Amino acid sequence: xxxxxxxxxxxxxxxxxxxxxxxxxxxxxxxxxxxxxxxxxxxxxxxxxxxxxxxxxxxxxxxxxxxxxxxxxxxxxxxxxxxxxxxxxxxxxxxxxxxxxxxxxxxxxxxxxxxxxxxxxxxxxxxxxxxxxxxxxxxxxxxxxxxxxxxxxxxxxxxxxxxxxxxxxxxxxxxxxxxxxxxxxxxxxxxxxxxxxxxxxxxxxxxxxxxxxxxxxxxxxxxxxxxxxxxxxxxxxxxxxxxxxx
Numbered sequence: 001x002x003x004x005x006x007x008x009x010x011x012x013x014x015x016x017x018x019x020x021x022x023x024x025x026x027x028x029x030x031x032x033x034x035x036x037x038x039x040x041x042x043x044x045x046x047x048x049x050x051x052x053x054x055x056x057x058x059x060x061x062x063x064x065x066x067x068x069x070x071x072x073x074x075x076x077x078x079x080x081x082x083x084x085x086x087x088x089x090x091x092x093x094x095x096x097x098x099x100x101x102x103x104x105x106x107x108x109x110x111x112x113x114x115x116x117x118x119x120x121x122x123x124x125x126x127x128x129x130x131x132x133x134x135x136x137x138x139x140x141x142x143x144x145x146x147x148x149x150x151x152x153x154x155x156x157x158x159x160x161x162x163x164x165x166x167x168x169x170x171x172x173x174x175x176x177x178x179x180x181x182x183x184x185x186x187x188x189x190x191x192x193x194x195x196x197x198x199x200x201x202x203x204x205x206x207x208x209x210x211x212x213x214x215x216x217x218x219x220x221x222x223x224x225x226x227x228x229x230x231x232x233x234x235x236x237x238x239x240x241x242x243x244x245x246x
Contacts, residue, residue: 026184029074033101036073040066041128048135057114057137067108075188076102076178078109082195085168086112092198096170097220100179106172110193166198167212169220174228192227196220 044066048059071078086094094115096107111117117133121142124130134140171194178189196219204212224230 023184026186029186041132045132060136064108077190080193085195091165093167164202166200168198169196171223194227
């Protein structure tokens, strides 16, 4: 039996579904995004092993290059303001808001070289994606074991206090105009990225941490609504969640 007629019919049906169904287009784009992530991760892992021989933060530049090309395929554009804050040669802690699985593209647009990221341990077991994150020097925390997670974050905190490193908030505008999981919206769009002024930690102690966190959250929340052009009255979308990377 000839398979070509059946394959042709299946492709035509798929094209028809993509044209008629918003949900089909949404899941097709998400599926392609996942395939790209796994494929790029597998290839990049080989390159990282051949070039650097193992786990090192130097591998992040290899990982970043292909991911930054995803935006062209999806018709996304990033407008970055304040990027010079991340170009200085100094240690710092970068915190950013989290919205969806598309965040990775935004992170790769602004993260400087030799930036060590912090991620949940579950990502380590995502096949080649987990492998490439490990090779890139990502620190994994187990959120189910609070003591382990707190140990990692405590080490980061102690270094912050010891070296008095500043905190640099990075805010991404809302994706809601082009991406919405509930309504199955996924089109092209523009993401505004605002790198805020560094928040100094010189002279602070552990007792100042709650106030420092509140300062960061309020600055990021105000910027999120501003760059997203969203109202701040009751009923507006919630402000950004903070995700830390050192």
